[in-house]
Amino acid sequence: MTSPSTTDVIDTVLGLDRFPDLQALREQRAKLKQLSQTSYQAALRPADPRNFSYALRAALAARMAALWKSQELSAHFRALLEREDEGSALASIADPGNGIEDPRLQAILAHVDLVTLSPKEATRTNIEKLAAAGLDDRDIVTLAGLIAFVNYQVLVTAGLKMLRDN
């Protein structure tokens, strides 16, 4: 692992060091808190990133957080992207409004947007489009896993923010 795994991303982005009661509440579910953080490592900075570079993972995560208007997480993932090698080249992906020329990346972004905001609309055709753009089976599972994890993190963060502010 190249980034510190002792820092909890959700605690950090919500500034929970100023909310000890909520931190203590999260500690009542310490195991799942820890597994949420190790899942973050596996999704964003796995030992073998294979065909999805750390920069691409961070850029896609920033895009998904922006799609859900999760300011805390989109700022976090943009900062992560800036720290990754080649991160600046992928900065435009983090903004959902931007178009992209590369066909493989285009197919990936279309899938990310669909499965983040409207997963119910996804069908076999969407997986066939990824395959047609050159993604192999493992790439498709990698992408699905990244989308699924970031959406989980968005929901947990949104729920904890509700607890923090009420």
Next chain:
Amino acid sequence: MSQAVHEFTVEALDWKPYVKPVDVETATPEQLDALKITPSNRKISDYVLVLANEPETLKERTPLFNDIMYSEGGLSRGGREIGALAASFVNRCIYCASVHAARYIQLEKRPEVVDEIYGSGLDANLPEFEQALFNFGVDLTAHPDNVGAYQFYHLREIGLDDLQILDLIHAVAIFGWANRLMHTLGEPHRLD
């Protein structure tokens, strides 16, 4: 070939992947570790074998899912299943819904709650307690950017404490994860 299922059902279903599941015979040591395989225990679902294409993620996901749905104390098991069902209805994960509807009925012996959700979907008219859990699951799944004082108030109204609310948040969120895998990487079929 059996028929794909596109409508919500409480019957037990099969799940057929769009991508290739890992073959246990040729799996890497890392994949076998993530699958926790012992030679006598080779009955693993195609869903898990598809996820084993990414063993590093699967290895974290399995215990995370189990802790969220089965940990001691806090929100009842049935309450967590309502959160799972609400997410699965919004995301139209037919397979997830069928499994967790069955589990809710098994735990709570209240098939009428599931009947109402299946009959009326997101407009379900439920007893106060189940309604509040269900509505929160729908709202957090459909509009995570818009949960706040209103949702919190309704959860407090039915008497949930902070830990129970936290458990509900996690149950809904882990189905935001599970639905996005199960509904997008394959489809449910009637059992042969």
